[in-house]
Amino acid sequence: MMSTDKIYNVIIADSQFLVVHALRSLIGADKRYSLAGVASFRSDLNKLIENSRADLLITDFANFDYEGIDDLKNIKEKHPQLSVLIVTNLITKSEFSALTKIGIKNIIYKSADKDEIFSAIEAALKSKKFYSDEILDLFLESSDNKYVPEDPKYLTASEIEIVKLIAEGLTTKEIAMKKNISHHTVNTHRKNIFRKVEVSNASELIILAIKAGWINNIEYYI
Numbered sequence: 001m002m003s004t005d006k007i008y009n010v011i012i013a014d015s016q017f018l019v020v021h022a023l024r025s026l027i028g029a030d031k032r033y034s035l036a037g038v039a040s041f042r043s044d045l046n047k048l049i050e051n052s053r054a055d056l057l058i059t060d061f062a063n064f065d066y067e068g069i070d071d072l073k074n075i076k077e078k079h080p081q082l083s084v085l086i087v088t089n090l091i092t093k094s095e096f097s098a099l100t101k102i103g104i105k106n107i108i109y110k111s112a113d114k115d116e117i118f119s120a121i122e123a124a125l126k127s128k129k130f131y132s133d134e135i136l137d138l139f140l141e142s143s144d145n146k147y148v149p150e151d152p153k154y155l156t157a158s159e160i161e162i163v164k165l166i167a168e169g170l171t172t173k174e175i176a177m178k179k180n181i182s183h184h185t186v187n188t189h190r191k192n193i194f195r196k197v198e199v200s201n202a203s204e205l206i207i208l209a210i211k212a213g214w215i216n217n218i219e220y221y222i
Contacts, residue, residue: 013059
């Protein structure tokens, strides 16, 4: 257990309401921690980090408006005193490798229970490694180091629907209006889709979608 003499200031940066609510409740109920603030957007996070003496950032790199993992790298370089705990729904081997290379070695899934969350928090604040067992199974127990791309079929039905709308030529704003969701949510889905199927632009995504059978190549033109 950590010393109770110090109260650690925590920032939460995530766009998922239920996740933020749960983390706020956990942090607020533990006297060892104080919530320095909650950020829903990158601009809010910048202000929180600059204006608070935070010790820990709990964030999801996939469900926040980071431009990429380099954003987290810049945060760590600018604020070396700030520990970072990644709490996410999904992570690929390449993302795992990129995060560990920039010094982020505390990663758990959002399915973690209360004890695992606090164990991860304590480890992060002590500069010790902590990974969910599922992450260790996926990334550290392989008998070889070959990178195996994720199966594109892992996309959810909602994500495949967005792929189809992208293939139709709709903009992010138009997709948001059609599905009655926010522009930010569409951007998050888009980044998650690109990350899962390992493409860098819409043309590559449409080609992959045709090969996967999600769309008919007669109906769409690259």
